[in-house]
Amino acid sequence: MMRQLLLAATLALTLAAAPxxxxxxxxxxxxQSDDGAQLTGxxxxxxxxxxxxxxxxxxxxxxxxxxxxxxxxxxTRLSDRIAAAGGSVDYAVAPGTVRFSLExxxxxxxxxxxxxxxxxxxxxxxxxxxxxxxxxxxVRIDAEERNPVTVGVEMLxxxxxxxxxxxxxxxxxxxxxxxxxxxxxAFLAAHYLRxxxxxxxxxxxxxxxxxxxNTVIGALPxxxxxxPAVTAQAFPAEPRHLVTSRDIGVPFAFVGFAAPAMSDRQxxxxxxxxxxxxxVAARQSTTTxxxxxxxxxxxxxYDVKPATFTVAINGSQLDPxxxxxxxxxxxxxxxxxxxxxxxxxxxQETARGEWALExxxxxxxxxxxxxxxxxxxxxxxxxxxDAAIGRVTSADVQALAKAYLQRYTVALVLPRRRN
Amino acid sequence: xxxAVVRAALLGxxxxxxxxxxxxxxxxxxxxxxxxxxxxxxxxxGGADVAAVALWYRAPAGGFGTDAVPALGRLAASxxxxxxxxxxxxxxxxxxxxxxxxxxxxYPESIAVSLVVPAARASDAVQALTRSxxxxxxxxxxxxxxxxxxxxxxxxxxxxxxAVITDAIYxxxxxxxxxxxxxxxTSSSYANVPIDVVRAFAERAFRPGNALLIVTGAVDSSVVTxxxxxxxDAPPNAETPAPETLAGVRGPVQARGVEAGFGLGWAGxxxxxxxxxxxxxxxxxxxxxxxxxxxxxxxxxTGSSVVGTFVTYHNPGVFLLTASGGDxxxxxxxxxxxxxxxxxxxxxxxxxxxxxxxxxxxxxxxETASALADTYGWxxxxxxxxxxxxxGGAAGRYLAAANAxxxxxxxxTAAKYLDRPGAAITISPPPGGLPR
Numbered sequence: 001m002m003r004q005l006l007l008a009a010t011l012a013l014t015l016a017a018a019p020x021x022x023x024x025x026x027x028x029x030x031x032q033s034d035d036g037a038q039l040t041g042x043x044x045x046x047x048x049x050x051x052x053x054x055x056x057x058x059x060x061x062x063x064x065x066x067x068x069x070x071x072x073x074x075x076t077r078l079s080d081r082i083a084a085a086g087g088s089v090d091y092a093v094a095p096g097t098v099r100f101s102l103e104x105x106x107x108x109x110x111x112x113x114x115x116x117x118x119x120x121x122x123x124x125x126x127x128x129x130x131x132x133x134x135x136x137x138x139v140r141i142d143a144e145e146r147n148p149v150t151v152g153v154e155m156l157x158x159x160x161x162x163x164x165x166x167x168x169x170x171x172x173x174x175x176x177x178x179x180x181x182x183x184x185x186a187f188l189a190a191h192y193l194r195x196x197x198x199x200x201x202x203x204x205x206x207x208x209x210x211x212x213x214n215t216v217i218g219a220l221p222x223x224x225x226x227x228p229a230v231t232a233q234a235f236p237a238e239p240r241h242l243v244t245s246r247d248i249g250v251p252f253a254f255v256g257f258a259a260p261a262m263s264d265r266q267x268x269x270x271x272x273x274x275x276x277x278x279x280v281a282a283r284q285s286t287t288t289x290x291x292x293x294x295x296x297x298x299x300x301x302y303d304v305k306p307a308t309f310t311v312a313i314n315g316s317q318l319d320p321x322x323x324x325x326x327x328x329x330x331x332x333x334x335x336x337x338x339x340x341x342x343x344x345x346x347x348q349e350t351a352r353g354e355w356a357l358e359x360x361x362x363x364x365x366x367x368x369x370x371x372x373x374x375x376x377x378x379x380x381x382x383x384x385x386d387a388a389i390g391r392v393t394s395a396d397v398q399a400l401a402k403a404y405l406q407r408y409t410v411a412l413v414l415p416r417r418r419n
Numbered sequence: 420x421x422x423a424v425v426r427a428a429l430l431g432x433x434x435x436x437x438x439x440x441x442x443x444x445x446x447x448x449x450x451x452x453x454x455x456x457x458x459x460x461x462x463x464x465g466g467a468d469v470a471a472v473a474l475w476y477r478a479p480a481g482g483f484g485t486d487a488v489p490a491l492g493r494l495a496a497s498x499x500x501x502x503x504x505x506x507x508x509x510x511x512x513x514x515x516x517x518x519x520x521x522x523x524x525x526y527p528e529s530i531a532v533s534l535v536v537p538a539a540r541a542s543d544a545v546q547a548l549t550r551s552x553x554x555x556x557x558x559x560x561x562x563x564x565x566x567x568x569x570x571x572x573x574x575x576x577x578x579x580x581x582a583v584i585t586d587a588i589y590x591x592x593x594x595x596x597x598x599x600x601x602x603x604x605t606s607s608s609y610a611n612v613p614i615d616v617v618r619a620f621a622e623r624a625f626r627p628g629n630a631l632l633i634v635t636g637a638v639d640s641s642v643v644t645x646x647x648x649x650x651x652d653a654p655p656n657a658e659t660p661a662p663e664t665l666a667g668v669r670g671p672v673q674a675r676g677v678e679a680g681f682g683l684g685w686a687g688x689x690x691x692x693x694x695x696x697x698x699x700x701x702x703x704x705x706x707x708x709x710x711x712x713x714x715x716x717x718x719x720x721t722g723s724s725v726v727g728t729f730v731t732y733h734n735p736g737v738f739l740l741t742a743s744g745g746d747x748x749x750x751x752x753x754x755x756x757x758x759x760x761x762x763x764x765x766x767x768x769x770x771x772x773x774x775x776x777x778x779x780x781x782x783x784x785x786e787t788a789s790a791l792a793d794t795y796g797w798x799x800x801x802x803x804x805x806x807x808x809x810x811g812g813a814a815g816r817y818l819a820a821a822n823a824x825x826x827x828x829x830x831x832t833a834a835k836y837l838d839r840p841g842a843a844i845t846i847s848p849p850p851g852g853l854p855r
Contacts, residue, residue, distance in 0.1 A: 034464075034465035034466045035465055036464045036465040036466070037465060037466060037786075038782045038786075039779075039782055039783060039786060083710075083711050083776055084772035084775060084776065085772075085775055086775035086776060086778060086779035087779055088779070088783070103783060104779070105775065105778065105779050105782070108775065108779075202466075203466075203786075275518065279515070282515075284501075284511075284564055285501075285511065285564070285568060286497040286498075286500050286501040286511050286521075286523065286561075286564050286565050286568040287497065287500065287511065287514075287521045287522055287523050287568065288514060288515070288519075288520040288521050288522065293571070346516065349516060349517055349518065350515070350516060350517065350518040351518065352518060352537060353517045353518020353519050353536065353537050353540065354518035355518070356467070356468055356469050356518070356536075356537035356538070357469055357518065357519070357520060357535060357536075357537070359467065360466070360467040360469055360787045360788070360789075361786060361787060362466075362786060365466075365467060383468075386537075
């Protein structure tokens with residue numbers, strides 16, 4: 001107990017070691033233990049993302065995950081039980097997977113894992129519970145709809161990925177209305193299988209944490225499936241233009257490219273390119289600008305293979321037409337002219353710093369390990385990226401531009417007209 | 420706790436002194452004196468390969484004189500960050516170039532300048548921060564950029580109903596002292612402040628003797644050797660806490676805002692009363708922590724935004740809540756019910772669950788190097804670094820106080836302070852609503 005509660009501040013310096021694979025018997029776990037940590041972060045990753053849905057099942061992956069969190073144990077929802085024990089739980093849906101993120105006091109791991117296991121073994125797919133889950137997912141959809149960046153990125157993903165892999169993370173309210181208890185039950189039975197699942201853990205990861213993860217995954221039925229196919233559609237020679245409108249004050253423009261995933265050879269060069277694009281359109285400022293203060297933001301979804309790279313132009317800071325012109329000029333230069341050595345060096349430095357700050361919370365670090373594993377990469381891949389950035393050459397950046405940045409799709413999110 | 424309000428804006432006189440380098444083994448926590456005066460606090464930790472490096476100053480956000488200029492502290496700190504010295508780069512440029520994050524926060528009684536950087540650049544960050552602030556350079560361009568930044572921050576904040584209500588609570592609760600002066604202000608309050616005034620503030624507030632250097636993350640104590648000494652002619656002492664005077668009983672205050680809302684505020688225990696201050700942190704967490712607070716749950720479907728927090732100031736602390744938008748009647752009812760219920764002891768099971776949540780939130784909120792640096796900086800500058808959550812582990816004073824709370828003590832502490840007169844603010848939108 002004493003060890004579990006020791007604060008980082010009181011311990012000798014212990015840098016995060018490389019993640020190690022732990023064979024739990026029921027499943028694999030990839031753990032990165034920090035001796036100074038006071039909390040345990042766990043991701044349970046199930047091959048049950050949007051790519052497992054049919055077209056008619058838009059939103060089912062999210063609805064299923066939410067249904068689990070709302071299943072009651074001894075009269076209290078799982079999410080509330082975990083909170084009362086001293087922790088939190090959430091989920092995120094990706095094309096290939098759904099991830100359950102747990103963060104708990106180490107002393108609560110036993111009760112939390114037992115509760116989670118009970119829910120996985122006997123989920124409540126009653127009409128009432130699914131209806132409550134549907135409403136909760138609907139609230140998330142509403143929030144996404146109010147954010148022009150998520151709207152734009154979802155438009156581009158929908159155009160980029162084949163089939164349901166590009167479906168919106170939570171579906172739509174209309175599509176959710178068509179889904180009921182039988183859909184959730186069937187989705188659970190088909191995809192929530194032990195062989196479809198693995199875990200990552202960060203923070204205080206000891207034998208208790210390993211046992212807890214084993215308990216959770218062990219509650220799933222035996223079985224496995226072939227990973228879902230997540231494939232991209234080819235870009236046409238002429239860029240496609242997608243347009244929609246929302247209740248927003250200013251227009252946003254998005255340019256979507258294919259991109260190397262985290263485990264791809266050209267990933268480090270793309271991080272250098274991200275730093276360059278982030279910088280060239282940024283205005284002078286006293287402190288680091290928040291996202292909403294930036295004219296250009298990059299959304300690099302490298303945790304999905306094939307990956308996407310979206311340049312978002314914020315109309316409140318930069319005229320979208322001007323932003324698109326600047327972007328085209330930069331890309332043209334990148335294609336035709338190698339970066340000067342001093343420019344390359346500068347943006348390598350920036351990229352290394354940005355990468356170091358990419359994932360600092362337990363949850364984010366666990367996600368990064370999971371992303372590498374899910375792509376078939378080394379669980380410690382994230383820790384090798386700094387050195388890979390240092391090895392990027394001007395020729396690498398130019399080759400990257402030629403491979404990925406010549407074809408793209410444009411999406412516009414415009415303010416809705418009012419009468 | 421620093422409090423949700425303060426943390427959202429983001430997100431030690433009592434230190435035991437020692438000499439640089441005498442702090443012990445690499446990786447061990449270290450406290451000590453900086454070569455030019457001031458103190459340092461190094462708290463190595465595992466986890467992500469990053470470091471947070473921060474300079475904290477006790478300095479009223481509105482200035483040292485009797486004629487306060489709202490946002491002067493923020494303006495001065497921003498101008499120094501953006502000013503390029505004769506040689507080298509500005510702090511802003513340094514942060515941008517290395518892919519780090521630079522933030523500046525001004526609170527009623529303190530100013531914080533924080534860098535989060537890759538751990539390998541921690542020494543460079545210490546050097547860059549101390550170079551910029553221990554002998555501050557202020558250029559016209561730097562001040563221009565700072566004015567632009569402060570104007571932008573203020574404009575954004577003016578649309579934050581909770582922030583507007585918070586400022587009104589402080590202005591009502593206090594008769595005088597730094598807490599009465601809003602740390603943001605309006606552009607008219609500082610647009611024409613001469614550079615000499617800003618520079619004079621910077622030279623006094625940011626002198627090495629008034630500095631507290633905090634470094635957390637994947638570092639060791641040798642990082643402090645990168646600190647530069649600063650000006651030799653600067654007074655070596657630190658500023659003492661400025662007195663805060665409560666206003667006493669006042670009637671409800673009406674104000675205009677972008678949407679309907681209300682706020683309540685009370686003077687709470689000082690940071691030196693660790694038992695009571697921890698009880699108020701617990702109360703704020705139990706009632707108002709996002710998603711899990713009982714009031715938050717009650718107002719979930721009202722369309723209202725509710726924030727409640729206890730801010731651990733030197734003396735007194737401040738317990739406040741703001742509610743804006745949505746179904747105001749429903750929110751009033753939920754808040755009243757919550758504030759009434761907390762004056763009575765919770766049953767044992769509910770209390771145990773609430774304390775688990777509270778301790779989890781404390782640890783989770785401070786799990787990153789930058790959050791931990793903020794916490795150490797805040798508790799140090801408010802005069803009780805040994806009470807900072809994160810200090811001392813399970814045997815540390817904060818967690819010990821949290822574990823020692825009882826339902827009866829929490830209820831008694833709530834009644835003791837909340838039965839006293841406080842500030843009550845009501846915000847109304849303009850007649851006919853805002854122009855679209």
